[in-house]
Amino acid sequence: MSDAMHFYETAKGHGLAHDPFKAIIAPRPIGWVSSCSPEGILNLAPYSFFNAFADKPPVIGFSSLGRKDSLANIESSGEFVWNLSTWPLAQQMNQSSAPVGPQVSEFELAGVTPAESRLVKPPRVMESPVAFECKVSQIIQLTTAAGEALPNWLVLGEVVAVHIAKAMIKDGVYDTVAADPIMRGGGPADYFRLGERFAMTRPQG
Numbered sequence: 001m002s003d004a005m006h007f008y009e010t011a012k013g014h015g016l017a018h019d020p021f022k023a024i025i026a027p028r029p030i031g032w033v034s035s036c037s038p039e040g041i042l043n044l045a046p047y048s049f050f051n052a053f054a055d056k057p058p059v060i061g062f063s064s065l066g067r068k069d070s071l072a073n074i075e076s077s078g079e080f081v082w083n084l085s086t087w088p089l090a091q092q093m094n095q096s097s098a099p100v101g102p103q104v105s106e107f108e109l110a111g112v113t114p115a116e117s118r119l120v121k122p123p124r125v126m127e128s129p130v131a132f133e134c135k136v137s138q139i140i141q142l143t144t145a146a147g148e149a150l151p152n153w154l155v156l157g158e159v160v161a162v163h164i165a166k167a168m169i170k171d172g173v174y175d176t177v178a179a180d181p182i183m184r185g186g187g188p189a190d191y192f193r194l195g196e197r198f199a200m201t202r203p204q205g
């Protein structure tokens with residue numbers, strides 16, 4: 001085996017000072033998810049095990065480690081909203097991750113404004129330049145390769161409506177850089193903003 005490569009079997013431990021996994025799958029976009037409890041209490045929390053999985057129709061998903069308030073709300077209502085977390089909203093996004101009970105609305109805690117959605121009940125974050133209204137398509141409890149249940153739930157939702165601040169659209173093209181999204185790194189305090197952009201076209205078949 002090459003000395004140049006650090007190798008480990010995950011079941012036996014990484015053998016490093018810090019688990020590199022989340023620092024390798026990084027930067028991760030953040031799913032800043034709003035949901036609503038059956039009692040009507042608004043919930044907002046960030047999830048960086050988050051991504052897009054299809055685009056026609058769009059499907060996005062995030063994974064909850066443990067049964068958190070967002071998961072419970074989304075299971076009961078079948079709806080959630082994804083909000084883009086940006087550099088100007090970094091502190092608010094972080095505040096909304098505070099471990100508070102289901103009776104506390106993180107909209108208030110983080111000091112962001114709920115703005116009514118059109119097709120779903122949970123509101124979007126008014127200050128965020130982009131929001132997706134979502135209806136749940138699947139909730140999947142993850143398992144190991146051997147089929148043992150894990151305490152992780154993957155929530156997938158079809159995006160049924162999209163809000164984009166017009167300032168982010170230039171000549172009909174959404175400007176990713178203008179929105180200044182923030183992304184999650186590996187360590188507990190590690191975040192990224194966008195770096196260099198380059199162009200590369202796909203090979204012709």
Ligand SMILES: Cc1cc2nc3c(=O)[nH]c(=O)nc-3n(C[C@H](O)[C@H](O)[C@H](O)COP(=O)(O)O)c2cc1C
Pocket residue numbers: 030043044045046047048049050063064065066068069070071093094096097098099100184
């Ligand atoms: C940037 C960031 C990303 C996070 N990603 C996740 C994640 O992917 N899965 C998860 O279970 N918790 C994640 N958390 C922690 C949750 O946000 C936190 O547990 C929160 O209190 C959950 O809120 P809820 O119970 O209202 O759903 C993350 C926190 C931060 C700050």
